[in-house]
Structures are given as C-alpha cells and as structure tokens.
Amino acid sequence: MITPLLAIKALTSGYGSAAVLHEVSLNVNKAEIVAVLGKNGMGKSTLLKTIMGFVRPLSGQITFAGKEVTRAAPNVMARAGLAHAPQEHTLFQDLTVEDNLRVGVISDRVFRQRLPEVEVVFPRMIERLGQRAGTLSGGEQKMLLMSRALIAHPQIMLVDEISEGLQPTMVHRMGEALTRARDELGIAVLLVEQHLDFALSVSDRVAIMKLGEIVEEGASRELAGGGRLVAHLAV
Numbered sequence: 001m002i003t004p005l006l007a008i009k010a011l012t013s014g015y016g017s018a019a020v021l022h023e024v025s026l027n028v029n030k031a032e033i034v035a036v037l038g039k040n041g042m043g044k045s046t047l048l049k050t051i052m053g054f055v056r057p058l059s060g061q062i063t064f065a066g067k068e069v070t071r072a073a074p075n076v077m078a079r080a081g082l083a084h085a086p087q088e089h090t091l092f093q094d095l096t097v098e099d100n101l102r103v104g105v106i107s108d109r110v111f112r113q114r115l116p117e118v119e120v121v122f123p124r125m126i127e128r129l130g131q132r133a134g135t136l137s138g139g140e141q142k143m144l145l146m147s148r149a150l151i152a153h154p155q156i157m158l159v160d161e162i163s164e165g166l167q168p169t170m171v172h173r174m175g176e177a178l179t180r181a182r183d184e185l186g187i188a189v190l191l192v193e194q195h196l197d198f199a200l201s202v203s204d205r206v207a208i209m210k211l212g213e214i215v216e217e218g219a220s221r222e223l224a225g226g227g228r229l230v231a232h233l234a235v
C-alpha cells in the first residue's frame with residue numbers, strides 16, 4: 001500500500017468550541033490532485049486552514065510525509081513542505097510581482113534557484129516581474145498567489161477556490177497550471193472548490209463536503225457525468 005503524503009484522520013475542527021468540520025478523513029498521495037467540492041460555508045477553507053495550522057483541531061490526526069503534524073504551527077508546516085494559496089487577497093498590492101515572490105524565500109540565491117520552477121507553471125509571471133501586483137488582472141493576481149506558494153518549493157499546495165470570479169479561459173489556464181505542477185514538478189495539490197466542472201477536469205480524486213463532513217469520495221473520472229455530484233451541490 002502507498003503511504004499517503006498527507007493523511008487526515010477523523011479531523012474535527014472549528015472556531016472556539018464550535019465545530020465546523022466533523023471527523024473528516026482524507027488522503028492525498030504524492031503528485032496527486034484531490035479536489036474537495038462544496039457550497040459556501042460548508043467548511044472547505046476551514047479544512048485548509050486547519051491542515052496549515054492556522055486553526056487548531058479539536059480532535060483527530062494530521063500526518064504529513066509520515067510524521068504527525070496535528071498541532072504544528074504554520075511556519076513549521078511551511079518548512080515541512082506545505083504551501084497555502086488562500087482565498088483572501090494577501091498580496092502586497094504596492095510591491096512588484098518580484099518583491100511579492102521574494103517574500104516567500106529566504107535569500108536572493110534561493111529566489112534565483114526557484115524562479116525556473118515558477119516559470120514551468122506560470123510563464124506569464126516571469127514576464128511581469130517588474131509590474132506592481134495591484135495592477136495585475138484578477139486572474140493574474142491569483143496566478144501570483146499560486147506562484148508565491150510554488151516558490152516555497154512545496155511537496156503539496158493547498159489551494160482555496162482558485163477559479164472563483166474568473167472567466168472560463170482563465171479557469172482553463174489555472175487547470176493547466178495545476179496539472180503542470182503535478183506532472184512536471186511532482187507537486188501534490190489539495191484544492192477546495194465550488195466549480196464542479198473545473199474540479200472534475202483537473203483532479204484525480206474528488207470529495208464532496210457538506211456541513212463539515214465528507215459525504216462522497218471517488219475517482220474524478222468515475223464520478224464525472226453522474227448526477228449525484230450535481231445534486232449534492234444544488235442550492
């Protein structure tokens with residue numbers, strides 16, 4: 001049996017004593033893209049924030065690369081090889097693309113070493129190094145958020161609703177970028193999404209989250225086209 005890169009077991013988490021996630025179990029393997037689909041407020045962002053250490057779990061276990069990391073702080077998780085591309089806009093709008101990327105690395109040498117990895121996934125970002133982040137389009141800003149996660153040289157990226165608010169051509173490009181990260185750099189991706197078609201087209205496996213629980217999980221290829229997923233996500 002393959003040991004998963006990220007293993008989440010019976011994770012219960014929330015804010016204060018109020019649980020938002022209830023006994024969530026989910027694995028992500030090396031170089032695999034897993035999508036968690038759910039409507040607004042179902043707990044998707046809370047899942048990523050709990051894995052990354054921003055929200056403390058109430059119970060359950062998180063293992064990464066064979067080590068238990070359940071209550072590790074975000075900086076420890078980042079050093080271990082996890083990178084988070086959050087839904088919130090956390091770019092420095094007045095800084096250039098290059099300076100936003102430099103925030104993610106410890107030295108000029110490491111920046112130069114890792115820039116080619118960003119280029120593999122987002123060649124457009126390299127053309128825009130001198131541009132102020134605030135003047136990029138919405139889609140380009142999301143590319144920069146993901147590039148900042150990539151320059152940390154992660155083993156896994158936790159990606160929060162990257163397709164939100166983007167035009168179909170940009171959504172398609174994001175999908176291509178994620179699969180390049182997987183296929184050419186060997187990076188695993190755990191993405192949370194509301195966009196069913198995008199999630200199915202880009203992921204190897206998909207899980208449906210409803211009110212903080214995983215209610216369905218399977219290979220994206222097998223679940224695509226079935227009406228069950230649509231029913232789960234219906235308003």
Ligand SMILES: Nc1ncnc2c1ncn2[C@@H]1O[C@H](COP(=O)(O)OP(=O)(O)OP(=O)(O)O)[C@@H](O)[C@H]1O
Nearest residue numbers: 015020038039040041042043044045046047087161
């Ligand atoms: N900092 C917080 N304090 C208290 N409750 C919170 C906090 N952040 C989120 N919640 C609550 O947790 C629940 C799940 O929110 P979460 O952001 O994880 O959902 P989501 O599935 O990512 O939805 P969305 O796509 O709308 O962000 C919601 O009821 C939300 O109000």
